[in-house]
Amino acid sequence: MADTGIARPAAGVPTRRLRAPEIDFAAIRADLKTPPDFTPDALAEAAAPPADLPRTDLTDVPFVTVDPPGSRDLDQALHLVPDGDGFLLRYAIADVAAFVRPGSVLDRETAARGVTLYLPDGRVPLHPAVLSEGAASLLPDQVRPAVVWTIRTDADATPLDVRVERATVRSIAQLSYPEVEAGARPEALTGLAGFGTVRLDRVLARGGIDLDVPEQDVEHTDDGGWKLVLRAQSPAERYNAQVSLLTGECAAALMLGGGIGLLRTLPPAAPEDVERLRAVAPSLGVDWPAGATPGRVVASVDPADPRGAAFLDLAASLLRGSGYTPFTDGAPEQAFHAGVGAPYAHVTAPLRRLADRYATEVCLALYAGTPVPEWVLAALPGLPATMAAATRRAGEFERAVVDLTEAVLLADRVGEEFDAAVVDVSGEGKSGTVALDEPPVWARCAGPGLRAGQRLRVRLQEADPATRRVRFVPAD
Known part of the structure; x- marks a missing residue:
């Protein structure tokens, strides 16, 4: 919203x-x-x-x-x-x-x-x-x-x-x-x-x-x-x-x-962010008709679909700043x-x-x-x-x-495997965030070649309440 x-x-x-x-x-x-x-x-x-x-x-x-x-x-x-x-x-x-x-x-x-x-x-x-x-x-x-x-x-x-x-x-x-x-x-x-x-x-x-x-x-x-x-x-x-x-x-x-x-x-979304989102849409099963605005495309996506959720997470880049x-x-x-x-x-x-x-x-x-x-x-x-300081603090509490x-x-x-979708990537695909199908967990995943929207099996590598850290790796 x-x-x-x-x-x-x-x-x-x-x-x-x-x-x-x-x-x-x-x-x-x-x-x-x-x-x-x-x-x-x-x-x-x-x-x-x-x-x-x-x-x-x-x-x-x-x-x-x-x-x-x-x-x-x-x-x-x-x-x-x-x-x-x-x-x-x-x-x-x-x-x-x-x-x-x-x-x-x-x-x-x-x-x-x-x-x-x-x-x-x-x-x-x-x-x-x-x-x-x-x-x-x-x-x-x-x-x-x-x-x-x-x-x-x-x-x-x-x-x-x-x-x-x-x-x-x-x-x-x-x-x-x-x-x-x-x-x-x-x-x-x-x-x-x-x-x-x-x-x-x-x-x-x-x-x-x-x-x-x-x-x-x-x-x-x-x-x-x-x-x-x-x-x-x-x-x-x-x-x-x-x-x-x-x-x-x-x-x-x-x-x-x-x-x-x-x-x-x-400010308006940067053209390169729009193009990046447009480029990844097909891999996430999202149709982007010619001439459609980002808002129209976003409104067409089902947030309950893991691939749709990944697309919407990426679309948040259009609303930064x-x-x-x-x-x-x-x-x-x-x-x-x-x-x-x-x-x-x-x-x-x-x-x-x-x-x-x-x-x-x-x-x-x-x-x-x-x-x-x-x-x-x-x-x-x-x-x-x-x-800005108050909003940043609220976000820190929510994430924690x-x-x-x-x-x-x-x-x-730890050690179990789960079905997941990659919702974002960083470090040239060496790490990113995955959304598990079940349970409803979004967490970091480290592994080469990750692509936004990719479907994969992941293995739970770490879940530490003391540090509040959860980490996955690709199972393959």
Whole structure:
């Protein structure tokens, strides 16, 4: 998926899974140095009432939230219905700025974290739980302060009218993606499937890339163990992501019009990367018709097929180089996000991602025709470095969790052989990454002549929980 937000446990339909015994993730927390606990002062500030700001009363709108099962840090609630030939979207985002006072202890401690870190045995939140899972979270049947985007679109989901304002809202239901897939269809979701389908096609038509690489996820089992799951996104999750993407595009347009803001940017894929992907497509069983864009080809691939998963993993090279671009004096030179196929900004996950709070305040000020707050202007230049470090740390935690789980559950299978596909190569084919058919493990493989997409038997050479290292070699 094209840069829809921060890492969070996957919520799509599981394709393959493997159970593991009890695992202690404390070593990962220690080795990678999770942030210290919030100080008493920060916790006291988080428990204080929100700032008394002018708001529109939208509590009569029957918003709902849609998230992975068990979520408590609910950033977004939506109401999306057909409207003539188009759609009417009202998207409520947690108003975190109403709770975090600029320059406060809480402000400084959240800035040091940057994002929420997700681990199987508990999250390391960007904000204290009393805020992120309580007073600011858009939990059902609770009146909450929010920033609401009202977007009216035409039939192809092109915005016709956009409004952003502070409001009070009340979600009437907390739904999970599996519940929506099973048929939960409250009024608030009557337009979701139609909107999502149209939006996905529109993104592809303008050259965007909707990359659905299956994700490895570690989940707790009912009997005290763990399971390793390889997931692809469900349709409901992909449609819901398009709601956030459209809102981010509207935010970017507002900021570019005002000459102040914080964009999420991604340069176009290098021609040589596109050609490399095109060249390997036949060996992976992927048809690349003449004139087809990379996005169209990627969208045609089945992520549950091992060869398709290998192709999608290689396609991730087309989406490298994303970052944040701040500007305060007119549009920046780099203002485009190639994955989305349009200028784009992060504004929909402020409970879990620091940058969204600042970008949202810019949008509120520009829409209202008031000056952007000084505390926002002062922070914009430093946010790219802060978010890059936080995102890198989150990726390290996610990889370490999966590496440890793989090493534990394979520790007693050294010497066994498995069917696999090569998903990438390095060192002129002397090493690479293989995806096992069963169990759902992706790990390093050392051996001459590896080719992306190649099918082969591999032998497990090493599985060491102490080093979190799993290594294979070709069996032949």
